[in-house]
Amino acid sequence: xxxxxxxxxxxxxxxxxxxxxxxxxxxxxxxxxxxxxxxxxxxxxxxxxxxxxxxxxxxxxxxxxxxxxxxxxxxxxxxxxxxxxxxxxxxxxxxxxxxxxxxxxxxxxxxxxxxxxxxxxxxxxxxxxxxxxxxxxxxxxxxxxxxxxxxxxxxxxxxxxxxxxxxxxxxxxxxxxxxxxxxxxxxxxxxxxxxxxxxxxxxxxxxxxxxxxxxxxxxxxxxxxxxxxxxxxxxxxxxxxxxxxxxxxxxxxxxxxxxxxxxxxxxxxxxxxxxxxxxxxxxxxxxxxxxxxxxxxxxxxxxxxxxxxxxxxxxxxxxxxxxxxxxxxxxxxxxxxxxxxxxxxxxxxxxxxxxxxxxxxxxxxxxxxxxxxxxxxxxxxxxxxxxxxxxxxxxxxxxxxxxxxxxxxxxxxxxxxxxxxx
Amino acid sequence: xxxxxxxxxxxxxxxxxxxxxxxxxxxxxxxxxxxxxxxxxxxxxxxxxxxxxxxxxxxxxxxxxxxxxxxxxxxxxxxxxxxxxxxxxxxxxxxxxxxxxxxxxxxxxxxxxxxxxxxxxxxxxxxxxxxxxxxxxxxxxxxxxxxxxxxxxxxxxxxxxxxxxxxxxxxxxxxxxxxxxxxxxxxxxxxxxxxxxxxxxxxxxxxxxxxxxxxxxxxxxxxxxxxxxxxxxxxxxxxxxxxxxxxxxxxxxxxxxxxxxxxxxxxxxxxxxxxxxxxxxxxxxxxxxxxxxxxxxxxxxxxxxxxxxxxxxxxxxxxxxxxxxxxxxxxxxxxxxxxxxxxxxxxxxxxxxxxxxxxxxxxxxxxxxxxxxxxxxxxxxxxxxxxxxxxxxxxxxxxxxxxxxxxxxxxxxxxxxxxxxx
Numbered sequence: 154x155x156x157x158x159x160x161x162x163x164x165x166x167x168x169x170x171x172x173x174x175x176x177x178x179x180x181x182x183x184x185x186x187x188x189x190x191x192x193x194x195x196x197x198x199x200x201x202x203x204x205x206x207x208x209x210x211x212x213x214x215x216x217x218x219x220x221x222x223x224x225x226x227x228x229x230x231x232x233x234x235x236x237x238x239x240x241x242x243x244x245x246x247x248x249x250x251x252x253x254x255x256x257x258x259x260x261x262x263x264x265x266x267x268x269x270x271x272x273x274x275x276x277x278x279x280x281x282x283x284x285x286x287x288x289x290x291x292x293x294x295x296x297x298x299x300x301x302x303x304x305x306x307x308x309x310x311x312x313x314x315x316x317x318x319x320x321x322x323x324x325x326x327x328x329x330x331x332x333x334x335x336x337x338x339x340x341x342x343x344x345x346x347x348x349x350x351x352x353x354x355x356x357x358x359x360x361x362x363x364x365x366x367x368x369x370x371x372x373x374x375x376x377x378x379x380x381x382x383x384x385x386x387x388x389x390x391x392x393x394x395x396x397x398x399x400x401x402x403x404x405x406x407x408x409x410x411x412x413x414x415x416x417x418x419x420x421x422x423x424x425x426x427x428x429x430x431x432x433x434x435x436x437x438x439x440x441x442x443x444x445x446x447x448x449x450x451x452x453x454x455x456x457x458x459x460x461x462x463x464x465x466x467x468x469x470x471x472x473x474x475x476x477x478x479x480x481x482x483x484x485x486x487x488x489x490x491x492x493x494x495x496x497x498x499x500x501x502x503x504x505x506x507x508x509x510x511x512x513x514x515x516x517x518x519x520x521x522x523x524x525x526x527x528x529x530x531x532x533x534x535x536x537x538x539x540x541x542x543x544x545x546x547x548x549x550x551x552x553x554x555x556x557x558x559x560x561x562x563x564x565x566x567x568x569x570x571x572x573x574x575x
Numbered sequence: 576x577x578x579x580x581x582x583x584x585x586x587x588x589x590x591x592x593x594x595x596x597x598x599x600x601x602x603x604x605x606x607x608x609x610x611x612x613x614x615x616x617x618x619x620x621x622x623x624x625x626x627x628x629x630x631x632x633x634x635x636x637x638x639x640x641x642x643x644x645x646x647x648x649x650x651x652x653x654x655x656x657x658x659x660x661x662x663x664x665x666x667x668x669x670x671x672x673x674x675x676x677x678x679x680x681x682x683x684x685x686x687x688x689x690x691x692x693x694x695x696x697x698x699x700x701x702x703x704x705x706x707x708x709x710x711x712x713x714x715x716x717x718x719x720x721x722x723x724x725x726x727x728x729x730x731x732x733x734x735x736x737x738x739x740x741x742x743x744x745x746x747x748x749x750x751x752x753x754x755x756x757x758x759x760x761x762x763x764x765x766x767x768x769x770x771x772x773x774x775x776x777x778x779x780x781x782x783x784x785x786x787x788x789x790x791x792x793x794x795x796x797x798x799x800x801x802x803x804x805x806x807x808x809x810x811x812x813x814x815x816x817x818x819x820x821x822x823x824x825x826x827x828x829x830x831x832x833x834x835x836x837x838x839x840x841x842x843x844x845x846x847x848x849x850x851x852x853x854x855x856x857x858x859x860x861x862x863x864x865x866x867x868x869x870x871x872x873x874x875x876x877x878x879x880x881x882x883x884x885x886x887x888x889x890x891x892x893x894x895x896x897x898x899x900x901x902x903x904x905x906x907x908x909x910x911x912x913x914x915x916x917x918x919x920x921x922x923x924x925x926x927x928x929x930x931x932x933x934x935x936x937x938x939x940x941x942x943x944x945x946x947x948x949x950x951x952x953x954x955x956x957x958x959x960x961x962x963x964x965x966x967x968x969x970x971x972x973x974x975x976x977x978x979x980x981x982x983x984x985x986x987x988x989x990x991x992x993x994x995x996x997x
Contacts, residue, residue, distance in 0.1 A: 167750050169743075196753045225746025231754040313973055320974060321591075321875040324647025328589050331618045332653040337871060356974070425850055445870035449759060453743040456879060459973060539973035544966075551735055551881060551961035552742060552778065 155189035157258030159477065161209075162194035162201060163293075164264030164271075167226040168307025169314075169455040170466035170543075171293050174263055175227055176220035177470025178291070179209055187478050192255065195562065196229035198262070198271060202244060202572055204251050206563045219556035221467065222545035224455035227558055234267045238274055245278045247570055252279075252286055254566040259287045259477040263470075265294035265305070269485060270509035276483040290485035290505050291473045293466075295452045297348040300511040301503045302487035306469055307452070309462025309538035312352030314454040315341055315396075316539055318447065319356040323363030323394045326443070330392035335440040336383060339364075340427035342451060343398040344408075346515050347371050349451070350398040352535055354527035363394035364526075368430075370400030371515060372524040374409055379430075380437055382525055387440060397426050456553055460541020461496065472500040496537030577611035579680030581899065583631075584616035584623060585715075586686030586693075589648040590729025591736075591877040592888035593715050596685055597649055598642035599892025600713070601631055609900050614677065617984065618651035620684070620693060624666060624994055626673050628985045641978035643889065644967035646877035649980055656689045660696055667700045669992055674701070674708055676988040681709045681899040685892075687716035687727070691907060692931035698905040712907035712927050713895045715888075717874045719770040722933040723925045724909035726960055728891055729874070731884025734774030735961035736876040737763055737818075740869065741778040745785030745816045748865075752814035757862040758805060761786075762849035764873060765820040766830075768937050769793050771873070772820040774957055776949035785816035787947075790852075792822030793937060794946040796831055801852075802859055804947055809862060819848050878975055882963020883918065894922040918959030 161178050163171055175193070182191045193207040194200035200207075207228055209217070220227055235241050252260065262272045269290040276288040292299050297308035319339060326337045341349045347369035357363050365386045368374065386393040401409045410426040427444040434442055465488055472486035484502040491497045519531035527535075546554040583600050585593055597615070604613045615629040616622035622629075629650055631639070642649055657663050674682065684694045691712040698710040714721050719730035741761060748759045763771045769791035779785050787808045790796065808815035823831045832848040849866040856864055887910055894908035906924040913919045941953035949957075968976040 163750070166755075167747050199754065223746070224743050226750030228750075229753065230750050232751070233754050317878055317974060318872050318876075320977070321646050321877060322871040324645070324977065325589050325871045325875040328585070328648030328650075328652050329654070331651065332621060332655050333588075339872075355972070425847065428847055428850070443870050444868070445872050446866070446868045447872060448865050448867035449744040449747045450740050450761075450867050450869060450872075453747040454740075455743060456739055536972060540971065541973060542969055547964055549962065550777070550958060551963060552739060555742070555746065 154186065156187045157256045158190045158192055159188045159259040159261065160192045160194060160201070160206070160257045161261045162197050162263065163226040163228055163230040164197045164262060164268040165230060165232060166295065166452065167230050168293055168295050168452055169224045169310040169458045170306055170463055171263060172220040172223045172225065172227045173463055173466040174291055174293060174306060174470035176217055177467040178261055178474055179217050181471045181474040185474065185478050188259065189256070192257065192563065193228040195560065197231035197233065198235065199231045199233050199572065200229065201248055201251050202570055204254070204565045204567050204570065206255060207560050208563050211561050212558050216556050216558055219554070222455060223555040224453040228560065235271050235274070238278060245275060246282070248275060249279055249282055249284050250567060253284060255563065258285065259289070261289045261291050261473050261477065263291040263293050265296065265299060266509060266512065269505050273483050273505035273509045287477045287480065287482045289473045289477050289481070290508065291469055292485055292487065295342060295349065296346065298346055298513045300508055300513045303490040303498060304488060304538055306462060306466035308348060309459040309465070310454065310457070311342070311349055311451050312535060313459040313539035314451050314457045315349055315353045316355040317457060319353045319364050319394060319396060322445065323356070326392050326394060333441060334443045335387050336393045336395065336431070336434050336442045338395045338397060338427045338431050338442065338444040340397050340399055340425060340444070340446045343370060344400040345370060345512070347398045348515055350396055351515060351519060351527050351531050352539065353396040354531065355535055355539060361390050364396040365390065365393045366395040366525045367527065368395065368397040368401045369520055369524070370398045370402060371520060374401050374403050376433070383434055384438055395430065397430060399426060401426055455545060458543040459539045460543050461538050463543035468500050476502050493533065496540070576608065578609045579678045580612045580614055581610050581681040581683065581896070582614045582616060582623070582628065582679045583683045584619050584685065585648040585650055585652040586619045586684060586690040587652060587654065588717065588874065589652050590715055590717050590874055591646045591732040591880045592728055592885055593685060594642040594645045594647070594649045595885055595888040596713055596715060596728060596892035598639055599889040600683055600896055601639050603893045603896040607896065607900050610681070611678070614679065614985065615650040617982065619653035619655065620657065621653045621655050621994065622651065623670055623673050624992055626676070626987045626989050626992065628677060629982045630985050633983050634980050638978050638980055641976070644877060645977040646875040650982065657693050657696070660700060667696060670697060671701055671704055671706050672989060675706060677985065680707065681711070683711045683713050683895050683899065685713040685715050687718065687721060688931060688934065691927050695905050695927035695931045709899045709902065709904045711895045711899050711903070712930065713891055714907055714909065717764060717771065718768065720768055720935045722930055722935045725912040725920060726910060728884060728888035730770060731881040731887070731960035732876065732879070733764070733771055733873050734957060735881040736873050736879045737771055737775045738777040738961055739879060741775045741786050741816060741818060744867065745778070748814050748816060755863060756865045757809050758815045758817065758853070758856050758864045760817045760819060760849045760853050760864065760866040762819050762821055762847060762866070762868045765792060766822040767792060767934070769820045770937055772818055773937060773941060773949050773953050774961065775818040776953065777957055777961060783812050786818040787812065787815045788817040789948055790817065790819040790823045791942055791946070792820050792824060793942060796823050796825050798855070805856055806860055817852065819852060821848060823848055877967060880965040881961045882965050883960050885965035890922050898924050915955065918962065
């Protein structure tokens with residue numbers, strides 16, 4: 154017999170496989186007798202505060218299954234951080250009220266650091282208020298910055314997209330370089346850590362292969378050294394592919410993309426460290442350049458997802474439900490690497506208190522001594538994460554067959570709540 | 576018995592499927608008794624001038640077959656335009672000398688307008704010099720601007736990449752818009768015509784679906800009208816995806832990306848019309864934005880090639896050889912649309928003189944009356960070109976299994992030639 158309902162919510166920047174986790178949560182929960190309905194918050198925690206809850210029982214099994222290959226966040230996500238219990242106590246209490254009103258006994262929050270923190274605090278306040286709920290954090294972030302877990306679902310796919318794109322674009326540059334573009338610069342996400350930039354390094358294994366230069370946020374940008382390396386690469390290879398993390402900083406600790414000049418109206422130089430570096434290369438070395446900024450394309454490219462990532466995204470969703478019904482609380486299913494070749498892993502429960510407010514940095518030994526590439530240790534860690542493909546169905550019109558859910562909201566039971574309220 | 580050798584060369588910007596055409600040329604020519612060796616010029620016409628000819632008979636059947644799914648230009652391409660016979664007569668004569676030295680009886684030049692023009696002139700001068708050669712232009716260009724042919728190999732794949740990428744990134748924006756990015760701007764190639772921008776329109780069919788705004792080079796940019804449309808879209812849909820062609824111009828006929836401001840050092844604003852429009856939206860409407868410029872990624876994304884495009888790229892390569900051995904001269908295999916649903920076509924021979932120096936513009940009735948989208952006529956034309964997938968093998972390490980040929984050069988027989996010579 155059902156003991157109550159389960160609520161699932163998505164948080165922060167979405168990924169190519171966050172909906173794969175959503176599918177796992179719903180498919181696993183539907184098989185559990187303890188669980189009544191699976192509800193999903195509209196736009197993450199904002200939807201819980203507003204009591205905007207989607208009734209996923211109205212979605213067909215077929216549509217839920219199709220979530221596995223649909224990018225974006227099917228129920229909506231948000232950028233909204235609850236502050237401390239002291240500052241935002243009313244908001245935490247409101248969440249518990251919504252849980253009570255809809256008989257929610259399990260809350261699964263799919264996100265990164267902030268979501269782990271929110272889930273952890275919610276479990277604390279629920280206990281203080283005497284409301285029995287199990288709060289589970291479910292890992293997801295292209296930033297790959299959660300501690301304890303081997304990697305974060307979402308990262309493997311953006312890593313694969315980046316490595317493949319660098320490889321493809323570099324074949325283009327290689328074939329044209331003699332009379333056209335000599336330097337190609339691609340900017341990738343990663344404001345605080347160079348995980349995605351590092352993944353680009355998987356595109357090649359020899360010094361002559363792209364990417365020839367990777368610029369990490371972990372390494373202070375040295376203009377002279379960078380230009381010397383570009384010059385040397387163009388002289389030896391004939392052309393040069395540079396991958397630059399959006400988070401690269403100068404010696405003053407400023408983002409390169411923001412440390413630039415201002416235009417005639419005094420506006421800060423329009424974003425993009427790739428165009429800025431391209432201009433630098435042109436002015437100093439005179440090379441013809443091209444630059445690319447895939448931006449959201451990199452984290453939504455479900456058509457090029459990694460099999461490892463896809464399977465892990467499903468596995469953590471499934472485990473989250475299993476942990477929840479087992480009675481675990483304030484935990485997150487994490488990925489533990491068991492062996493390297495073949496890559497195997499298990500899913501285990503880790504305490505949210507050990508995860509929230511920590512950030513996994515890229516190990517120093519992942520960056521080559523010259524600062525422009527990855528080491529064998531990085532390659533060993535990253536390699537399994539981009540392995541395998543996760544094919545998806547295409548429609549007759551040539552577009553992927555992505556699903557759009559009905560997302561019907563439950564009738565509200567509580568007074569309207571304005572989030573600007575304390 | 577062999578009557579001589581065939582020379583194949585690649586020209587201009589490469590595509591996801593130009594090597595598919597190369598594979599077709601080599602595989603078809605290897606079966607022809609009339610044809611001795613298939614040679615390939617290194618870096619296009621530059622390689623012919625320099626007598627840098629690759630002996631493709633040293634490549635295995637397996638590697639040639641793998642060219643079918645390898646992007647870039649396997650033998651190197653170039654941006655180099657031969658001028659008129661009067662201005663560059665010595666260069667044309669040099670080409671004929673190289674043909675003679677290596678017993679080249681068939682010359683297949685794989686490119687766009689310029690290559691068609693070069694092939695045509697070569698056939699004329701060969702005749703004037705009494706050297707028997709068959710010159711065939713083989714169509715290729717992501718710009719889709721060759722006349723007579725229904726479309727140009729290379730375009731269908733960039734069209735599919737663009738439509739799929741807009742769809743995927745827009746699912747991301749849709750799920751985050753309530754508390755994050757409201758306006759997403761993606762810049763696509765097309766300096767003179769909006770074919771690729773138009774293809775983005777295939778991503779959605781309803782007004783609420785992305786892309787909500789397409790900016791074509793064919794439509795003068797009207798800032799007020801554009802901003803009003805962005806405002807209206809954000810109000811009604813909640814967010815807005817804009818696709819902008821790099822070739823969009825203002826009322827003075829200047830590229831928007833170049834008409835911008837200069838930075839504090841007097842440098843022109845660093846390229847990219849997408850960041851420029853994003854800044855405009857932010858300053859006037861205050862919306863949070865993201866922008867993407869996929870650049871070379873769009874034309875090298877073999878992992879997302881269109882089946883139609885892949886098959887056509889192979890078909891024109893095969894037909895080019897067949898036309899050549901049949902004795903046709905100064906022609907190009909073109910695609911003739913025979914039926915719409917199902918999409919069927921034949922490959923026919925068209926005179927290079929009718930193709931060279933002409934440019935196919937996008938028909939006016941392909942652009943919606945408001946200037947911001949495509950019409951049913953455009954959809955009817957574009958739809959079949961992105962249909963179907965062309966899967967490719969992946970290696971165990973998660974990267975596509977792209978081939979690298981040996982590209983061994985033939986021994987030179989002629990004196991060294993410097994291209995700066997007249």
